[in-house]
Amino acid sequence: MTLDEGKESFIQSWGTLGSSWGITRTMAQIHALLLVSPDPLSAEDIMEELQISRGNANMNIRALIDWNLVFKKLKTGERKEYFIAEKDMWQVVRNIIIQRKKKDLEPMLKVLNEIANVEGDDPETEEFKKVVRDIKLFSNKADSTLDTLVNSDSNWFVGTFMNMIK
Amino acid sequence: MTLDEGKESFIQSWGTLGSSWGITRTMAQIHALLLVSPDPLSAEDIMEELQISRGNANMNIRALIDWNLVFKKLKTGERKEYFIAEKDMWQVVRNIIIQRKKKDLEPMLKVLNEIANVEGDDPETEEFKKVVRDIKLFSNKADSTLDTLVNSDSNWFVGTFMNMIK
DNA sequence: GGCAAGATTCAAAAGTCTCTGAAACTATGA
């Protein structure tokens, strides 16, 4: 397999993986492209390599920057913006967890708190309350467990945690 | 808030949460409905409550059964099939992890193995190989960590693991 | 076997999410 085939294959897979992880396909592809590029790339380079429009490239690059998965890299004496990818996998996963937690888990916890107080004390209502209570308990634990993970550093996570579990 | 409002609110949120977790909205709504129903429901009940078509109900119930999130419950003397939900949250999360791992992580690992052997030894190729190697290492660890989690039982996970981390 | 209740399938329709591209905007430096 040649280098170009390898890159192509990698970018496609990363795109597929990303799109089932809450980041869009193109977003993941841009990240993949930057991961395997030895040098920073400009928006134009990215458009060209991935055959996407200017608008699309721009929107997805901004999103990646928001998620802290890509950083701007200004070259001295150049007006153009260049971009590089976060290459530490734990940071990548961590940043994705942070976003997903905010977007998914937290709204769910909010709803669970609201509905934990439905009126009535007939058996059906009691059953409902019990189910909600169980889910709330689990979600709160999951939430704080994720917080701990997210605040831990890369070395501890990859070196200690993953081995500890195994 | 009344019981019905609470249920409605719960079903909608669960649906939203689910759809960003790789299970479709309707699938998650059916699961939510079954979670908060004290008694098993038939396909017809589900169609009625969620206002969805027969085909849609059928397909999504099958999918939930495949994922082990819902079980058939046959009532003696009745031809109709009734359904109940998996109510242990850890089992729910666990089953979702199992499916996602199979669908996402494993294909990625396969690709990583293929592209780890690109030809050439120029600096660009070496850089590419290094990136791929790092990702492979991380993914393999993540894969086996998830295996361990998935094989652990509910009590250990919720009782010990989550507290240990915190 | 014949029948009906129920379950399943799948092509077409509806709905959702993503991308394009041209226009508007902004920053730089002469």
Added chain:
DNA sequence: TCATAGTTTCAGAGACTTTTGAATCTTGCC
């Protein structure tokens, strides 16, 4: 200040996903 290189926006087009509903299949009973 103006010209220009570069960036951002967003309405409409296009791609992809989910849902519908009617036709088909299966099951158990007489």
